[in-house]
Amino acid sequence: MKKTTSKPTFFSKLYCHIFGHDYHVSKKVTRHVKEYKCCHCKKELTTNSNGKLTELTSTFKEINDVLEFMYHKKISRIRHKMYSTPAA
Known part of the structure; x- marks a missing residue:
């Protein structure tokens, strides 16, 4: 499958230059680390x-990868430990 990415146009770059970027979270790496992407200029x-x-x-x-x-390995280990210990 071919992955296509749209390149930012002149107008989207101009928009960001005038009004600033409009960043949205594109990926949550951890609770504190995230990746952001501008929806106009990418x-x-x-x-x-x-x-x-x-x-x-x-x-x-x-x-980040x-x-x-x-x-995720740490979180799964904590969850496994939490559910596998017998309740007292």
Whole structure:
């Protein structure tokens, strides 16, 4: 299956330049780390280690993928432990 991505047009870039970006959460990596995408110009950001927004580069995308994997593994381990311990 071919993945198609629409490139931002001149007008969408101009809109963001004049009115600012309209970011929406595109992916929740953990409770504190999220990825954001502008619905007009398709610019992508993520939260860095200081909690500030930074551009989503391939390095940050890879870091977020590993962080998401570790987070889900931890959560599943906690849930398994919580349900497998007998109640006293």
